[in-house]
Amino acid sequence: MYTYYDIIISILIIISTYPAVIFLYSIYRRPQSLEAKHKKTFLSISIILLLATATLVWGSFVEPRILVINRQEIDLEKIEKPIKIALVADIHLGPYKKADWVEKIIAKIKIEKPDIVFIAGDHIYNSEYKAEEIDYLEPLKNLTKEIPTYAIQGNHEYGIGDGSSNYKNPIINANWSEEIKTKMESLGVHYMTNELEKLNINGQEFYLFGGDSILADKLKFDSLTDRDENLATIAMIHNPIYLFTTDYPRINLTLSGHTHGGQIRLPIFGPIGRVDSLIPANFYEGLNQLQNGDKIFVTSGAGESGPRARLFNPPEIVILTIK
Numbered sequence: 001m002y003t004y005y006d007i008i009i010s011i012l013i014i015i016s017t018y019p020a021v022i023f024l025y026s027i028y029r030r031p032q033s034l035e036a037k038h039k040k041t042f043l044s045i046s047i048i049l050l051l052a053t054a055t056l057v058w059g060s061f062v063e064p065r066i067l068v069i070n071r072q073e074i075d076l077e078k079i080e081k082p083i084k085i086a087l088v089a090d091i092h093l094g095p096y097k098k099a100d101w102v103e104k105i106i107a108k109i110k111i112e113k114p115d116i117v118f119i120a121g122d123h124i125y126n127s128e129y130k131a132e133e134i135d136y137l138e139p140l141k142n143l144t145k146e147i148p149t150y151a152i153q154g155n156h157e158y159g160i161g162d163g164s165s166n167y168k169n170p171i172i173n174a175n176w177s178e179e180i181k182t183k184m185e186s187l188g189v190h191y192m193t194n195e196l197e198k199l200n201i202n203g204q205e206f207y208l209f210g211g212d213s214i215l216a217d218k219l220k221f222d223s224l225t226d227r228d229e230n231l232a233t234i235a236m237i238h239n240p241i242y243l244f245t246t247d248y249p250r251i252n253l254t255l256s257g258h259t260h261g262g263q264i265r266l267p268i269f270g271p272i273g274r275v276d277s278l279i280p281a282n283f284y285e286g287l288n289q290l291q292n293g294d295k296i297f298v299t300s301g302a303g304e305s306g307p308r309a310r311l312f313n314p315p316e317i318v319i320l321t322i323k
Helices: 002-029 039-065 099-112 138-144 177-186
Strands: 068-074 083-088 116-119 149-152 190-192 195-201 204-210 233-236 253-256 286-289 295-298 316-322
Touching: 002 039, 068 295, 083 099, 099 138, 099 316, 138 149, 149 204, 149 233, 177 190, 190 195, 190 204
Parallel strands: 068 316, 083 116, 116 149, 149 190, 204 233, 233 253, 253 295
Antiparallel strands: 083 316, 195 204, 286 295
């Protein structure tokens, strides 16, 4: 599938570049041509076409390789001692991103010195049954040796998605969920599937819930029934769509991904790559407060699925200070 998108990108680059070059050649080398006689008009058209080319090249081959740090502070009523979390989601290792990208993510996380790392699903691209994508996770062992790291399943681990996650009729590819879980655990990652753990970071106790994939119909909240109400609950749930499709318990803070922030975000218009119409545009990235007072933070992710495109929305690592 990714080859199809690359062909489309290449065709668009040719379509935008070739006429611009012809027009410019005619303007300056063929004085009797139509283009030369209407120089201002065709020069303007050429500039517009070349700007389109530059945008395509930037959004396809430059911005997707820029990894930024997004620092956020979130106030939670039941958290008294600050917790510093590094949140990463949607790495989508495969045709676009490989082990060197994981190494880059790890290097940046180590500089930030978080207390804990959360990897919130969609670790691999998974559209063409390539088991070697799982091997690209190998550098994570260099992270888990130094910082406690927790992860959950996304829909791509189950082979659901391929850039068009439809809640009712998902696209189905290879199911690598068990193999990925085994691999991650072998690398020292605490892999959570609908589990609840009580953690103590810097003397601050809180609950961590790691939810399974809702698109795979695996998300269950049973483990959340018995909790100390004096402690905050932080959850990793890959897809924020659960807020709009399920009856869910109180969770003080949910950390999600899945949306990629739309991959392409335009001023005024917001996210262009809408993965599901059930998720409102304002839930595609950033912090939102729910009607019951709970909060959800959605990261725009560190990788791409579908086309290799990102525009006004570079891959990110989120450094969350919860206090």
